Amino acid sequence: MTDPTAPWLVVGLGNPGPEYAANRHNVGFMVVDLLAERIGGRFKRAQKAQAQVVEGRIGPPGPLSRRVVLAKPMSYMNLSGGPVVSLRDFYKVPTANVVAIHDELDIDYGTLRLKLGGGDNGHNGLKSMTKAMGPDYHRVRFGIGRPPGRMQVADFVLKDFSAAERKELAYEVDRAADAVEALLAEGLERAQSTYNS
Numbered sequence: 001m002t003d004p005t006a007p008w009l010v011v012g013l014g015n016p017g018p019e020y021a022a023n024r025h026n027v028g029f030m031v032v033d034l035l036a037e038r039i040g041g042r043f044k045r046a047q048k049a050q051a052q053v054v055e056g057r058i059g060p061p062g063p064l065s066r067r068v069v070l071a072k073p074m075s076y077m078n079l080s081g082g083p084v085v086s087l088r089d090f091y092k093v094p095t096a097n098v099v100a101i102h103d104e105l106d107i108d109y110g111t112l113r114l115k116l117g118g119g120d121n122g123h124n125g126l127k128s129m130t131k132a133m134g135p136d137y138h139r140v141r142f143g144i145g146r147p148p149g150r151m152q153v154a155d156f157v158l159k160d161f162s163a164a165e166r167k168e169l170a171y172e173v174d175r176a177a178d179a180v181e182a183l184l185a186e187g188l189e190r191a192q193s194t195y196n197s
Contacts, residue, residue, distance in 0.1 A: 007067040008058075008184050009093040010035065011084055013102040013125035016074045024144045025077060025157040027173070028101040028125075031142070032070045034177045043072065049086035050075045059185040066184040069093070078124040081132030088133065098137035099180060100129060103157060107143030109165055110172055112179055112195050115139050116188055122153075138183060142176050 012032030020026050036043060041054035054070040069091050073083040088098055096116070102125055107113055117135045120126035129137065147156035161169055175195070182191040
């Protein structure tokens with residue numbers, strides 16, 4: 001059991017720069033942006049890592065409130081591990097209190113899955129994080145589905161969501177942010193029972 005007073009590090013995975021902002025691969029950034037908005041924080045450059053961070057508290061006031069660092073690595077997706085480990089060490093976050101929010105090809109759009117540990121499933125951000133600190137961190141997997149026809153995976157994840165998907169995107173991002181808050185306040189099993197579909 002982790003120390004309930006230990007901080008959490010919630011990392012949205014994505015690529016920096018306006019040309020990537022609305023890509024499927026950047027849904028992790030979208031979710032941490034919303035979480036930052038909810039706690040009234042603004043991202044600023046981290047002192048000790050190539051990342052932007054917001055520090056604050058998530059959850060209702062009282063014993064369920066959690067100290068949190070929200071982070072967006074500014075290193076490009078395939079190099080996310082370095083900034084994440086630097087932030088983990090700087091803020092003294094146990095690895096089990098690290099949460100990666102990322103796009104997931106093997107899950108249909110509109111589906112969320114929360115889990116602890118596991119493989120990287122070919123996701124370059126997870127691959128980099130796991131190489132840097134091992135696999136024992138939480139993941140909030142945001143389903144984006146598989147590319148249509150013969151489209152290459154790399155092209156698909158670096159495209160913006162379709163017009164049909166964009167109609168639901170704000171709702172899905174909101175739900176993913178709710179799932180992160182539930183994970184921190186109530187633990188993995190309860191959050192899974194509510195949000196894993």
